[in-house]
Amino acid sequence: MPSTQVNIRVEGTVSHSSEGPQLVLSQRLDGQDTFLTGSLDIGERTIPVRILTLDDVTVLRPSDSHLAPTEGERWHGTLHLPHGLRPRSVPPDLKAAADQEERYLDALDEAELRYVLTFLSEATTTTIRQARVQAIVSALPTTTRNRP
Incomplete structure (x- = not known):
């Protein structure tokens, strides 16, 4: 944008x-x-x-x-x-949490990603941000990974 x-x-x-x-x-x-x-x-x-x-x-x-x-x-x-000035990339803490929980971030469409990034950027403390990351990750679909 x-x-x-x-x-x-x-x-x-x-x-x-x-x-x-x-x-x-x-x-x-x-x-x-x-x-x-x-x-x-x-x-x-x-x-x-x-x-x-x-x-x-x-x-x-x-x-x-x-x-x-x-x-x-x-x-x-x-x-x-x-x-159009807000970042559209997934921040490292959200990506790491999604990877750890085997959740699929690419399931978010552009509007949902924009909402998620805004929601995270408005966290005023580390504790609030961590809670928001967990809320987002828990709502994502699970990934299907090949396990060894």
Whole structure:
């Protein structure tokens, strides 16, 4: 997939959570990958954000809370989403776990592999990543190998 950038006009309000400010969009983003990073231009500021799409609402979480507008403020800007930049190769820990359990990674189609790689990349600790690797591997079909 070639690298492209999607630019989307967005607007919303600012609220606070325990993790800091959240930019709540007035309309849910449909058809975009969730949990992507991007950047949001608001006026003269460019704010790096993480996109969190929930059931009924899309929330942007600024990487630097000092750049966010103030709580309760209405805002509008342009959200820039990089597409096609995520790695598509299987990471060594997933490959090793699949090999050890004799599971077939090639059974994943392109969309499933993209989901798996995103799921793994969002693990915030080693323990969470290891649990996610095990969950993925356990869902794969077994391989048929010739044994000596």
